[in-house]
């Protein structure tokens with residue numbers, strides 16, 4: 007880097023996928039059907055509950071496998087017609103929560119409600135839910151139309167009504183032209199549309215989606231995300247619980263996000279609230295990427311990061327009482343809100359000097375990490391013409407209103 011040459015500002019493109027891995031195994035199949043490979047299983051077909059729109063309520067639900075608690079006193083309400091994303095790392099209990107709603111796992115304690123019905127003791131086929139899992143789980147020996155009709159037949163919908171309902175569901179998912187094909191003659195994205203059509207055909211009150219896009223490539227996934235958003239606009243009464251470990255999916259689709267970690271609900275709120283005002287470090291780093299700086303109370307309205315005073319909106323009081331007595335808090339600053347300059351940049355407020363320890367070119371952006379007094383601080387800035395090199399000195403800065411204090 008030419009000294010002083012590097013200058014970048016925030017990009018607004020802070021949407022990294024945080025930790026979490028794609029599932030390696032297929033899940034139990036849809037509540038609306040038996041498994042694709044187990045046709046002897048009695049069809050777990052749901053029937054739409056009569057009347058009102060149904061939300062979902064977990065009331066202190068605990069699930070344990072062999073003495074290990076994998077969902078711990080889980081409390082969450084999904085309002086009727088709301089899209090709630092369950093976001094969390096692998097093994098945090100997301101799928102277990104979904105399966106408790108579908109009726110595939112029985113809570114050790116607590117109750118599950120769909121609307122005003124306590125469904126905890128009901129079998130899956132009497133809950134009124136449709137479920138789509140990541141591996142589609144279509145019946146390979148059935149044509150698309152028969153796959154979609156399967157749940158309706160098992161639900162004993164009158165024969166004369168079935169063709170119309172199948173056509174409607176295929177139309178909704180853009181699959182009308184493929185009604186007579188077998189699943190093996192469909193792409194992954196098309197198979198997932200059929201799985202969604204099958205779940206919708208039973209006109210569920212509640213749609214459970216378990217990483218429905220994770221088997222698709224990035225481009226298809228983004229198209230399907232838009233499709234799911236459109237479907238929800240067409241079916242505004244259907245409540246959706248959407249399991250994902252992909253924050254982009256959650257931020258794009260959800261009205262609210264429930265963040266899970268180690269079997270527990272960590273936070274719940276609108277995507278904007280979780281992103282802009284995270285209440286815990288876990289949420290801050292899982293919903294978007296974050297610089298998390300340990301700070302103590304400083305003079306006046308500042309906090310101290312090491313011995314560097316930092317201005318934050320609301321001052322040190324924003325962290326509550328005690329910070330000035332030497333207690334620590336965490337200051338969250340999003341990388342795309344950090345500006346990057348060369349070492350000769352003027353020392354304004356909230357300016358940190360550091361040495362570059364990491365550099366990633368991401369096409370439209372550069373992500374530059376610097377060591378600042380033993381802590382890593384990352385700036386994500388618009389692509390630089392002359393990026394710094396490892397070991398270069400840089401200046402990082404951010405606006406007072408872009409720092410959010412997190413207690414504890």
Ligand SMILES: Nc1ncnc2c1ncn2[C@@H]1O[C@H](COP(=O)(O)OP(=O)(O)OP(=O)(O)O)[C@@H](O)[C@H]1O
Pocket residue numbers: 027029071076094095096097098099100101102103251
């Ligand atoms: N049938 C089972 N028997 C024993 N343990 C299980 C069973 N199903 C899940 N678990 C365990 O429960 C925990 C939570 O699993 P769950 O599938 O709910 O997590 P998840 O958040 O959906 O993870 P992922 O994103 O990897 O799918 C994990 O530790 C998992 O190993």
